[in-house]
Amino acid sequence: xxxxxxxxxxxxxxxxxxxxxxxxxxxxxxxxxxxxxxxxxxxxxxxxxxxxxxxxxxxxxxxxxxxxxxxxxxxxxxxxxxxxxxxxxxxxxxxxxxxxxxxxxxxxxxxxxxxxxxxxxxxxxxxxxxxxxxxxxxxxxxxxxxxxxxxxxxxxxxxxxxxxxxxxxxxxxxxxxxxxxxxxxxxxxxxxxxxxxxxxxxxxxxxxxxxxxxxxxxxxxxxxxxxxxxxxxxxxxxxxxxxxxxxxxxxxxxxxxxxxxxxxxxxxxxxxxxxxxxxxxxxxxxxxxxxxxxxxxxxxxxxxxxxxxxxxxxxxxxxxxxxxxxxxxxxxxxxxxxxxxxxxxxxxxxxxxxxxxxxxxxxxxxxxxxxxxxxxxxxxxxxxxxxxxxxxxxxxxxxxxxxxxxxxxxxxxxxxxxxxxxxxxxxxxxxxxxxxxxxxxxxxxxxxxxxxxxxxxxxxxxxxxxxxxxxxxxxxxxxxxxxxxxxxxxxxxxxxxxxxxxxxxxxxxxxxxxxxxxxxxxxxxxxxxxxxxxxxxxxxxxxxxxxxxxxxxxxxxxxxxxxxxxxxxxxxxxxxxxxxxxxxxxxxxxxxxxxxxxxxxxxxxxxxxxxxxxxxxxxxxxxxxxxxxxxxxxxxxxxxxxxxxxxxxxxxxxxxxxxxxxxxxxxxxxxxxxxxxxxxxxxxxxxxxxxxxxxxxxxxxxxxxxxxxxxxxxxxxxxxxxxxxxxxxxxxxxxxxxxxxxxxxxxxxxxxxxxxxxxxxxxxxxxxxxxxxxxxxxxxxxxxxxxxxxxxxxxxxxxxxxxxxxxxxxxxxxxxxxxxxxxxxxxxxxxxxxxxxxxxxxxxxxxxxxxxxxxxxxxxxxxxxxxxxxxxxxxxxxxxxxxxxxxxxxxxxxxxxxxxxxxxxxxxxxxxxxxxxxxxxxxxxxxxxxxxx
DNA sequence: GACATCACG
DNA sequence: GACGTACGTGATGTCC
Numbered sequence: 027x028x029x030x031x032x033x034x035x036x037x038x039x040x041x042x043x044x045x046x047x048x049x050x051x052x053x054x055x056x057x058x059x060x061x062x063x064x065x066x067x068x069x070x071x072x073x074x075x076x077x078x079x080x081x082x083x084x085x086x087x088x089x090x091x092x093x094x095x096x097x098x099x100x101x102x103x104x105x106x107x108x109x110x111x112x113x114x115x116x117x118x119x120x121x122x123x124x125x126x127x128x129x130x131x132x133x134x135x136x137x138x139x140x141x142x143x144x145x146x147x148x149x150x151x152x153x154x155x156x157x158x159x160x161x162x163x164x165x166x167x168x169x170x171x172x173x174x175x176x177x178x179x180x181x182x183x184x185x186x187x188x189x190x191x192x193x194x195x196x197x198x199x200x201x202x203x204x205x206x207x208x209x210x211x212x213x214x215x216x217x218x219x220x221x222x223x224x225x226x227x228x229x230x231x232x233x234x235x236x237x238x239x240x241x242x243x244x245x246x247x248x249x250x251x252x253x254x255x256x257x258x259x260x261x262x263x264x265x266x267x268x269x270x271x272x273x274x275x276x277x278x279x280x281x282x283x284x285x286x287x288x289x290x291x292x293x294x295x296x297x298x299x300x301x302x303x304x305x306x307x308x309x310x311x312x313x314x315x316x317x318x319x320x321x322x323x324x325x326x327x328x329x330x331x332x333x334x335x336x337x338x339x340x341x342x343x344x345x346x347x348x349x350x351x352x353x354x355x356x357x358x359x360x361x362x363x364x365x366x367x368x369x370x371x372x373x374x375x376x377x378x379x380x381x382x383x384x385x386x387x388x389x390x391x392x393x394x395x396x397x398x399x400x401x402x403x404x405x406x407x408x409x410x411x412x413x414x415x416x417x418x419x420x421x422x423x424x425x426x427x428x429x430x431x432x433x434x435x436x437x438x439x440x441x442x443x444x445x446x447x448x449x450x451x452x453x454x455x456x457x458x459x460x461x462x463x464x465x466x467x468x469x470x471x472x473x474x475x476x477x478x479x480x481x482x483x484x485x486x487x488x489x490x491x492x493x494x495x496x497x498x499x500x501x502x503x504x505x506x507x508x509x510x511x512x513x514x515x516x517x518x519x520x521x522x523x524x525x526x527x528x529x530x531x532x533x534x535x536x537x538x539x540x541x542x543x544x545x546x547x548x549x550x551x552x553x554x555x556x557x558x559x560x561x562x563x564x565x566x567x568x569x570x571x572x573x574x575x576x577x578x579x580x581x582x583x584x585x586x587x588x589x590x591x592x593x594x595x596x597x598x599x600x601x602x603x604x605x606x607x608x609x610x611x612x613x614x615x616x617x618x619x620x621x622x623x624x625x626x627x628x629x630x631x632x633x634x635x636x637x638x639x640x641x642x643x644x645x646x647x648x649x650x651x652x653x654x655x656x657x658x659x660x661x662x663x664x665x666x667x668x669x670x671x672x673x674x675x676x677x678x679x680x681x682x683x684x685x686x687x688x689x690x691x692x693x694x695x696x697x698x699x700x701x702x703x704x705x706x707x708x709x710x711x712x713x714x715x716x717x718x719x720x721x722x723x724x725x726x727x728x729x730x731x732x733x734x735x736x737x738x739x740x741x742x743x744x745x746x747x748x749x750x751x752x753x754x755x756x757x758x759x760x761x762x763x764x765x766x767x768x769x770x771x772x773x774x775x776x777x778x779x780x781x782x783x784x785x786x787x788x789x790x791x792x793x794x795x796x797x798x799x800x801x802x803x804x805x806x807x808x809x810x811x812x813x814x815x816x817x818x819x820x821x822x823x824x825x826x827x828x829x830x831x832x833x834x835x836x837x838x839x840x841x842x843x844x845x846x847x848x849x850x851x852x853x854x855x856x857x858x859x860x861x862x863x864x865x866x867x868x869x870x871x872x873x874x875x876x877x878x879x880x881x882x883x884x885x886x887x888x889x890x891x892x893x894x895x896x897x898x899x900x901x902x903x904x905x906x907x908x909x910x911x912x913x914x915x916x917x918x919x920x921x922x923x924x925x926x927x928x929x930x931x932x933x934x935x936x937x938x939x940x941x942x943x944x945x946x947x948x949x950x951x952x953x954x955x956x957x958x959x
Numbered sequence: 960g961a962c963a964t965c966a967c968g
Numbered sequence: 969g970a971c972g973t974a975c976g977t978g979a980t981g982t983c984c
Contacts, residue, residue, distance in 0.1 A: 612982055613963055632963085640964065665965060669979055696976060698968085705978045708967035716966075740968090740975095793974060802974030863972050874975040878968090882976095908968045908976090 031090060031289035033162040038078075038088035039151050041169030042095040042139075045074050046128050048188065050121050055549050058310050060330070064120040068127045069311055075135055076318060078168065078187060079297075088166070090158075090292040093132045094150045097141040103276050110276060112222050120548055127309070134305035136295045138287075145283050148173055152279035155182045157289055166192075172201060173221075176209040176279060203235025211244035214274035219837035223273045226266050227829055229259070237263075244274060299324045345400035347499050352530035353403040354522060356426040361436055364395055364403055368440055371397045373447035375537035376467075378456045379404075379529050381516040384703065385458035386572070386679055386686045390430075391518045392525065393437065396533035399541065404529040405433060412521045424522055434463055441467045449473065451489045451536045454691065457568045468565070473536055475560040476543040478692035479552040483844065483854030483875075487692045493535045496542055501535055502528045555851050559883055560691060562890040566903075567689045567699075569893070574684030575706070575904045575914070579675055581722040586671035589663045596660040603653040610660055613639045626650060642805075666710065670719045677704045689906070696875050697851050697882035699906060707907045711959065720956035725914050730951055731958040732901075732920050734927055735910035737946040738763055739881045740795050746942045747848065747876060748831035752824070757943045764788040770824050771817070790821055794828055795877050797870025832873050839872040847879035848939045849887075884945070885909060888934040895930045899923050912955065924949045 031037070049070025056066035075093070082088060103110045117125075132139040142150060151167055155177050158165040163181065167174055170186040175198045178184055184193040191197075198206045202213075215234035217225020226234075237254075241247035248267050254260035263270070299322045306315040307327040319326035355361050368374040375396040380388035391409065396402035407430045411422040440446055441460060450456050453472040460467050477487040485491055493501050507520050507528060517525065547553045601607045605623070608615045617637025621629030626647055629637050641661070647654040677685045685704065693700035701707040709723070710716025725731045741763055745753035756766040765779045768787030774780075786807060793803050800815035807814060822829045839845050839855040846852050853875040857868035885906065892903055892911070901915035901923045911931070915923045928947045935941055952958040 609982080611980095614982075634962070636963080638963085661965080665980080668981075669966070673979075693978095694976060698976065700977055702978065705967085708965090708978065710966060712967080735968095796975040797973090799973055801972075806974070866971090866973055870973075870975065878976060881968095910968085 035089045035163035037158045037165040038091040040093040042093040067124045092138040092292045094147040095141040096147045138292045149280040149283045152281045153283040156281045178206040213277040349527040354526045355405040375449040375533045377532040378459045379517045394529040394533035396537040402530035402534040404526045449540045473539040479556040480550040483695045574686035577685045578722045582671045589667040696879040723955035732913040732951045733958040742943040743880045748827045750827045797873035849883040884934045888931045
């Protein structure tokens with residue numbers, strides 16, 4: 027007995043896609059127990075629909091209802107603008123199979139389910155809402171999507187289902203600063219980074235509303251744009267009028283979508299238990315099935331409790347941490363028992379205990395294993411006997427330990443078995459320790475790197491942090507066991523009763539983290555990042571670090587002596603100029619002398635109340651007085667001596683005669699590596715004196731060093747990402763990029779370029795990569811701030827894509843809480859929403875991260891491929907310095923190495939990313955690093 | 960252990 | 969209109 031939709035009728039339109047995405051992101055990754063099918067989003071969707079139906083019962087109950095879905099990714103809007111929604115990320119892998127299930131769910135609930143190829147759900151909603159309004163009825167749109175707000179009014183309202191908040195004309199005004207009929211005008215100006223609607227650069231919702239309210243509507247505004255008082259705003263609107271009109275077309279919903287059904291077809295039907303119950307049972311939604319069956323007054327169907335069918339990733343078990351469950355392995359039988367369990371499982375969490383943190387000198391003390399949460403063991407190997415009163419302990423081995431070789435002979439086949447996954451936290455460390463005893467651990471997973479791929483920028487990735495955050499468990503601290511300072515002992519001196527729980531727990535934690543992280547990688551869409559950019563770095567870096575680089579002690583020692591002499595001379599002069607003797611190395615004393623005693627101008631105190639005496643300050647003072655220049659010279663020598671010529675000698679390994687740095691894979695937020703102990707990524711090169719330090723980095727007899735570095739990789743990536751044709755063309759022509767920029771900006775022909783103009787352009791080019799500001803550039807170039815701002819404005823004018831990139835990147839970061847590299851690495855930006863001075867920092871970091879991070883990804887890809895590519899050559903990769911790789915190669919093979927390695931480096935983005943610019947690699951070769959670079 | 964300084968890309 | 973700014977690192981020395 028259907029009637030014709032009209033007065034007194036009430037249509038509910040549910041934005042299906044919005045429901046799905048909300049459900050997906052709100053819920054943990056649930057899977058169907060019987061077969062592991064992902065169903066988290068379907069479950070959430072059903073819950074939301076059912077809740078909706080329950081809550082809208084009563085006086086204001088809908089008479090008509092439909093769930094509207096998007097269909098197809100290509101719509102008429104793409105015809106207008108091919109970039110529409112172009113930066114939308116791909117649908118998560120585990121969500122895709124759930125989409126058709128939500129359609130089935132809608133039908134199972136006996137609700138009309140509508141979609142139309144080539145149209146967005148929003149257009150269908152607009153069309154139906156208009157029809158309802160024209161028929162004299164009411165319509166409630168269940169969505170909080172701001173794109174739908176243009177429809178509100180005259181009987182049409184929105185309902186935010188999550189907040190249970192109705193949005194009427196006033197609600198829209200709150201959000202947009204205009205009433206619904208002007209919403210598209212505001213959106214056209216403000217644009218939308220999510221849908222990639224361009225809008226007017228630099229104009230947000232606030233400004234847009236202001237303008238629209240002042241001029242009435244968008245057409246009037248654009249016609250009278252010349253009257254706008256603010257010069258920049260005026261110019262923006264005049265320059266981008268076409269883009270703004272296009273934006274309006276993109277956001278304007280099509281209220282005339284051709285539909286093959288009428289409002290009457292959407293009449294509310296009671297749920298049909300015979301349809302709904304089987305569907306819910308098939309999905310294995312136990313709670314929801316019971317609840318709905320109860321409500322409908324039917325018997326809930328029985329859902330078989332089928333055991334999980336051998337899933338790849340086990341369910342995360344909520345087992346309490348219990349130290350009593352940790353075993354000590356003391357015999358071959360006990361170890362064999364554990365090995366059997368490992369083979370049964372197919373994976374094992376492994377952790378090594380050693381005598382120190384330096385993998386090159388640390389000795390293996392024991393090994394812990396874990397195959398199941400809560401069940402872990404520790405295999406002590408060389409723990410020393412603990413003699414009660416003797417503070418110095420004993421060299422005698424404690425009892426109850428297997429002979430080292432017997433234990434390792436048993437474990438080696440397991441650790442090298444390609445069918446057994448070895449799970450570790452910071453596996454590079456353990457892999458290097460095992461490599462010492464001739465064991466090549468593979469294949470591996472690393473929980474630290476999983477966390478880095480998923481949570482980069484959010485927090486650290488050490489075991490303690492991860493355990494506390496993700497397992498809600500504080501690991502046993504190491505400090506009480508080892509002590510600190512001079513009385514600290516090494517782990518082999520820790521009594522077994524303390525060592526077993528500590529060591530076993532680390533393996534237990536690692537396994538639990540892995541159980542939790544493994545399925546989350548997909549959810550966070552970083553599986554490929556982890557598998558191609560993080561995990562494969564472990565063996566590559568372990569090998570490089572173990573190889574090390576030869577450093578000539580005599581060269582360093584001679585330089586150190588020379589520096590000492592020069593410093594002593596300078597020190598005398600400095601004391602004479604100062605009028606008294608003081609510690610030249612103390613910035614505090616220096617500040618007092620310069621600004622209080624000598625009365626030089628320009629003393630500025632920082633927040634700690636001390637005068638700033640940094641190089642830039644002294645540089646400015648150097649024109650006034652001789653002292654600052656001497657200080658600068660002294661500081662340079664002091665730095666070179668202490669950090670390089672002296673400290674470096676202490677890092678020469680006694681056994682190998684080489685220096686072995688350690689790279690942190692998960693240290694830098696952008697994806698770069700960091701080098702520590704010693705840092706070999708900041709060996710001097712910018713000054714002639716410093717550069718000579720590199721002469722001490724030498725090739726072995728009969729070998730030579732080869733250095734290959736990417737030329738201008740970050741600027742090339744910027745040209746690609748921000749899509750700057752002029753920059754791309756210049757790179758393809760092989761122009762000097764800074765001269766080109768200078769020529770373009772300052773209208774100087776390339777052939778008339780002066781070094782000074784080029785220097786300015788270069789500073790601006792780098793500034794752009796760092797998220798330029800007038801202040802920063804002014805300080806860098808030592809020019810007035812206004813002048814610097816003028817340069818920046820001109821740069822944006824000549825390369826407008828840069829500003830768009832900066833704006834869209836910031837908007838993306840605000841929207842998602844992270845930014846991405848071209849290879850999908852995510853860098854979280856939690857401070858992007860901060861207020862005050864923090865905001866500027868976060869915004870610049872967000873702008874820089876995709877550029878620096880993409881460059882980091884590129885060289886990682888090259889490094890991962892390098893071992894195979896050069897396996898046929900007598901060459902080894904030694905060092906990475908962000909955009910440079912250093913190799914040691916047998917004399918005579920250098921040309922072959924250069925060509926092989928260059929090929930790998932230049933094609934590193936293939937086949938995942940096709941850059942619009944080629945990557946160029948420069949090569950050098952010589953007996954030491956100073957010559958090779 | 961915080962801070963200032965300075966080495967690198 | 970003011971805030972306070974170039975991005976990413978690590979090591980060293982001073983000073984409390």
